[in-house]
Amino acid sequence: MQDEKVCADAVSMMADAGIRLTDRERGEIELAGFGLDNFEREGLALVVYVNGDRYCAKELVLFAGQTCPEHRHPPVELEDGRTDPGKQETFRCRAGSVYLYVEGAGDAGGIKAKVPSGSEAYYTVFHEVVLTPGDQYTIPPNTLHWFQAGPEGAVVSEFSSTSRDELDVFTDPRIQRVEAQEG
Amino acid sequence: MQDEKVCADAVSMMADAGIRLTDRERGEIELAGFGLDNFEREGLALVVYVNGDRYCAKELVLFAGQTCPEHRHPPVELEDGRTDPGKQETFRCRAGSVYLYVEGAGDAGGIKAKVPSGSEAYYTVFHEVVLTPGDQYTIPPNTLHWFQAGPEGAVVSEFSSTSRDELDVFTDPRIQRVEAQEG
Numbered sequence: 014m015q016d017e018k019v020c021a022d023a024v025s026m027m028a029d030a031g032i033r034l035t036d037r038e039r040g041e042i043e044l045a046g047f048g049l050d051n052f053e054r055e056g057l058a059l060v061v062y063v064n065g066d067r068y069c070a071k072e073l074v075l076f077a078g079q080t081c082p083e084h085r086h087p088p089v090e091l092e093d094g095r096t097d098p099g100k101q102e103t104f105r106c107r108a109g110s111v112y113l114y115v116e117g118a119g120d121a122g123g124i125k126a127k128v129p130s131g132s133e134a135y136y137t138v139f140h141e142v143v144l145t146p147g148d149q150y151t152i153p154p155n156t157l158h159w160f161q162a163g164p165e166g167a168v169v170s171e172f173s174s175t176s177r178d179e180l181d182v183f184t185d186p187r188i189q190r191v192e193a194q195e196g
Numbered sequence: 197m198q199d200e201k202v203c204a205d206a207v208s209m210m211a212d213a214g215i216r217l218t219d220r221e222r223g224e225i226e227l228a229g230f231g232l233d234n235f236e237r238e239g240l241a242l243v244v245y246v247n248g249d250r251y252c253a254k255e256l257v258l259f260a261g262q263t264c265p266e267h268r269h270p271p272v273e274l275e276d277g278r279t280d281p282g283k284q285e286t287f288r289c290r291a292g293s294v295y296l297y298v299e300g301a302g303d304a305g306g307i308k309a310k311v312p313s314g315s316e317a318y319y320t321v322f323h324e325v326v327l328t329p330g331d332q333y334t335i336p337p338n339t340l341h342w343f344q345a346g347p348e349g350a351v352v353s354e355f356s357s358t359s360r361d362e363l364d365v366f367t368d369p370r371i372q373r374v375e376a377q378e379g
């Protein structure tokens with residue numbers, strides 16, 4: 014079920030960034046809490062524009078300081094016998110700022126983001142990329158990454174290959190990306 | 197070579213829609229005139245955010261009444277022996293309005309767009325889809341389509357499979373999509 018206040022705030026942040034949604038899209042905003050029951054700390058709101066067997070596009074909204082937990086998009090065997098190397102994602106910052114962390118040089122002590130307290134063990138990559146409006150970064154398939162909004166929050170367009178959220182591998186073993194369906 | 201005034205106008209239309217570009221992107225705006233030498237009538241400006249072997253994302257800008265001529269994206273044999281069914285495109289209107297025409301019911305007499313005079317023979321599909329901000333439409337591979345901006349112009353996000361512009365098939369035989377490289 015949608016939390017109406019949170020969805021309204023997300024719509025408002027998108028509107029401020031010039032992004033218009035249809036009524037239907039507003040009703041289908043996904044609030045991803047990853048089963049951690051602390052949405053304000055680890056969570057994000059998202060609108061899926063299109064997701065098919067060739068490409069996907071979404072709008073992501075993070076409130077100030079909110080974090081999308083560390084994960085990777087693993088390879089997947091397709092029905093036709095081919096192997097998809099895993100989802101590749103391009104994040105383009107539209108508004109606010111986002112601190113993005115990927116595999117590579119960097120350490121926990123020297124980053125702009127604040128790792129969510131109590132979850133330190135589940136954040137392991139610290140190569141920092143700071144995105145402000147107009148900046149973008151492409152994350153290769155099967156590469157660990159996590160990101161946190163700066164003090165103004167962030168609106169981020171995601172362009173990618175096919176999304177299969179249920180296959181995402183999170184570092185935090187407590188996480189279930191796709192929560193049990195409600196009645 | 198870029199026409200500075202036209203590019204500045206395109207940047208301004210994107211800015212009004214909340215879309216920020218990097219300096220580099222501003223310097224790489226493509227003004228597609230299709231070799232017809234009448235950019236104001238048949239042409240568009242575009243920014244390619246990302247184009248790889250899996251997905252592509254662009255921003256398209258059309259000035260008031262400007263038209264992207266009728267074309268389709270044909271299947272293509274890939275190096276690994278597979279066949280790509282042709283580029284699939286999702287157009288999402290961000291600002292202004294766009295009149296989009298695809299194969300299906302509809303006739304030239306009853307549409308909102310004005311077919312560019314002198315080019316009537318090269319516009320053959322008239323199934324009308326009107327997009328205003330927040331609306332989107334997905335065009336299947338290898339399907340004829342063309343589009344024209346409404347009176348305020350249009351800013352359109354394009355999400356798609358891989359772009360191979362040089363393979364596009366235009367109905368107008370005078371068109372060359374990718375113009376000869378300048379020194």
Ligand SMILES: [Zn+2]
Nearest residue numbers: 084086102158
């Ligand atoms: Zn991801």
Ligand SMILES: [Zn+2]
Nearest residue numbers: 267269285341
């Ligand atoms: Zn097209």
